[in-house]
Amino acid sequence: MSSLMYASGMGRKRKAAASHTVTEGAEGFFRRAHAHARALDAGERLPNEVVIAFENPVDMMKMLTVERLRLLNSLREAGETRIADLADRLGRDKRAVSRDVNAMRVPGLILTKYVTNAGHGRNLVVMPSAKRLELKTAI
Helix, strand or coil: CCEEEEECCCCCCCCCCEEEEEECCHHHHHHHHHHHHHHHHCCCCCCCEEEEEECCHHHHHHHCCHHHHHHHHHHHHHCCEEHHHHHHHHCCCHHHHHHHHHHHHCCCCEEEEEEECCCCCEEEEEEECCCEEEECCCC
16 A cells, blocks of 8 residues: 655644545645645744545555444544453454554554553553544545
């Protein structure tokens, strides 16, 4: 799958960002990058957003299966959640949820981190990449 990711506001502490998932090629990516550069040159603040762009609508549809959308909705409601708890909440196998988490982490739809579980090693915790996801496509 080919995807491009462009994030404004990276490198500084951010409040919960809005996330936009769009299908577009490199042309749309560079158009947005130039618009942000012009805004910065004019002394304007950039919007607190993360844009995940898929070059092909088919790639986006492959990524956003029904089960993965359920996972995103569950994360939005629960916030930071261990994979085992997320699997229980969704009524799914932990390995299947783990595969979906890994697939969605790569383009930035979700974030993960390891947390120490006192005396029991580490747990992988999953969280939404943004408070709100906005999905767009054009064919």
